Amino acid sequence: MVLAPYACHPEASRGRRFPEPVAPTRSDFQRDRDRIVHSTAFRRLVYKTQVFLNHEGDLFRTRLTHSLEVAQLGRSIARTLKLNEDLVEAIALAHDLGHTPFGHAGQDALNDCLRKHNPESAGFEHNLQSLRVVDFLEERYPEHDGLNLTFETREGILKHCSARNARHIEAREPGGVAHRFIAEPRGQPSLEAQLANLADEIAYNAHDIDDGVRSGLLRLEQLEEVELFSQYCREAQLAHPRLAGRRLLFEAIRRMLSAQVYNVIDATWQAIRSAGPSDADAVRQCPPLVCFADEMTRQSAALKRFLLANLYRHPKVVQTTVAAQQVVRDLFEAYMSDPAQMPQAHLDRFDGAESPYRPGAKPERVVADYIAGMTDRFATREHERLKGQTVFASV
Ligand code: MG
Numbered sequence: 095m096v097l098a099p100y101a102c103h104p105e106a107s108r109g110r111r112f113p114e115p116v117a118p119t120r121s122d123f124q125r126d127r128d129r130i131v132h133s134t135a136f137r138r139l140v141y142k143t144q145v146f147l148n149h150e151g152d153l154f155r156t157r158l159t160h161s162l163e164v165a166q167l168g169r170s171i172a173r174t175l176k177l178n179e180d181l182v183e184a185i186a187l188a189h190d191l192g193h194t195p196f197g198h199a200g201q202d203a204l205n206d207c208l209r210k211h212n213p214e215s216a217g218f219e220h221n222l223q224s225l226r227v228v229d230f231l232e233e234r235y236p237e238h239d240g241l242n243l244t245f246e247t248r249e250g251i252l253k254h255c256s257a258r259n260a261r262h263i264e265a266r267e268p269g270g271v272a273h274r275f276i277a278e279p280r281g282q283p284s285l286e287a288q289l290a291n292l293a294d295e296i297a298y299n300a301h302d303i304d305d306g307v308r309s310g311l312l313r314l315e316q317l318e319e320v321e322l323f324s325q326y327c328r329e330a331q332l333a334h335p336r337l338a339g340r341r342l343l344f345e346a347i348r349r350m351l352s353a354q355v356y357n358v359i360d361a362t363w364q365a366i367r368s369a370g371p372s373d374a375d376a377v378r379q380c381p382p383l384v385c386f387a388d389e390m391t392r393q394s395a396a397l398k399r400f401l402l403a404n405l406y407r408h409p410k411v412v413q414t415t416v417a418a419q420q421v422v423r424d425l426f427e428a429y430m431s432d433p434a435q436m437p438q439a440h441l442d443r444f445d446g447a448e449s450p451y452r453p454g455a456k457p458e459r460v461v462a463d464y465i466a467g468m469t470d471r472f473a474t475r476e477h478e479r480l481k482g483q484t485v486f487a488s489v
Pocket of ligand 1: 160189190294
C-alpha cells in the first residue's frame with residue numbers, strides 16, 4: 095500500500111498510552127483493528143439497535159452490520175485517496191462501541207438519568223463512552239486496562255466531545271486526543287478519522303432508506319420527494335424499464351452510494367490540493383478536508399431531514415423509543431438503589447471519583463457503564479428480572 099504523504103503512516107504514529115514493541119508482521123493500525131475485532135464490546139454490537147430494535151426483525155441493520163458497512167465504504171475511499179485503509183477500518187469498527195442498547199433512545203435516557211441524579215454530572219456522550227471502552231472498560235491485558243490503541247485510532251473514535259469532558263481527558267492526557275476540542279483555533283483529526291466520519295453518514299443514510307422500506311414505515315413513492323434518491327431511482331428505471339419493488343430500491347441505493355463515494359473522492363482531492371498539507375500533522379491544522387461537493391452536501395442534508403421526519407420520528411419508532419427509555423431509566427434506578435444487583439466486577443470499579451474519563455468512578459458512572467454495555471436483549475431481560483415487567487413481548 096503506497097500512502098500519500100498526508101496519510102497516517104504507522105511508523106510516524108504518536109504511539110500508545112503504554113509503549114509496546116512493534117509486531118513482526120502487522121502495522122500498529124492493523125493491530126488496533128485486530129484488537130477491536132477481538133473485544134467483548136465489538137461482539138455486543140450484533141445485538142444492539144441501529145434504528146430498529148433487535149427483536150423487530152433479523153434483516154435490519156444492527157450496530158455490527160452498520161459498522162461493517164462503514165468500514166467497507168471507508169476502506170474503499172481510503173484506497174483511492176491513498177489514505178491508510180487499516181486505520182480507517184479500525185476507527186469505523188470502533189466508532190459505535192460506546193453506544194447504549196436501544197440506539198439513541200437509550201443514550202438520551204442514560205444521559206438524563208445521570209444529570210437528574212447529579213446536576214453536576216458530565217452526563218453520557220457516546221463518543222466519549224467509545225473511548226472509555228477502548229481505554230478502560232475492556233479488561234483483556236495483564237498490564238493495563240483497555241486495548242491500548244494508538245493515538246490515531248483513539249483520535250478517530252473521539253469524534254465529538256463537549257469542552258467540559260475534553261478538559262477531563264486533557265487533565266489525564268495533556269495535548270492528547272481531546273486537545274483539539276479545547277484548542278484555539280480548534281484542530282481537526284486525521285484524514286482517516288474525517289473519512290470514517292463521513293463514511294458513517296453515507297452508510298446510515300443509505301441503509302436507513304433500505305430498512306425503512308423493509309419495515310413498511312417508508313414507501314418507495316414517498317422517497318420521490320428526496321432528490322438524492324429519486325434521481326438515481328429514475329436513472330435505474332431508465333436503464334432497466336421493468337425493474338420494480340425491492341430490486342429497484344437496491345439498484346437506486348447502489349447508484350446513490352456510488353455517486354456519493356465518487357463525489358467524496360473528487361471533492362476531497364480538490365480540498366487536499368488547495369490546502370496542500372505536507373503530512374498528517376499539517377492536516378490537523380487545516381480546515382476539514384474530507385468532504386462532499388456543495389451540491390451533494392445540500393442533497394445529503396435534505397435526505398437526513400426526510401429520514402428524521404418520516405422514519406426516526408415515525409409514530410411506531412417513537413413508541414418503541416418511549417418503551418426503551420423506560421427500560422433504561424428503570425434499570426438505572428434499580429442498580430442505584432441496590433448496586434449488588436450488578437456483577438462483582440462492576441462493583442469493584444466504585445472508587446468515589448466522578449469523571450467520565452478515568453478507570454474507577456462513582457456508583458452512578460459505574461451503573462451507566464454497566465447499562466451502556468448491555469445489548470438490547472440483555473437489558474430487556476434484566477428489566478424483566480428486576481421489575482417483573484415485559485416491555486418488548488417478542489424478545
Ligand atoms: Mg455510526
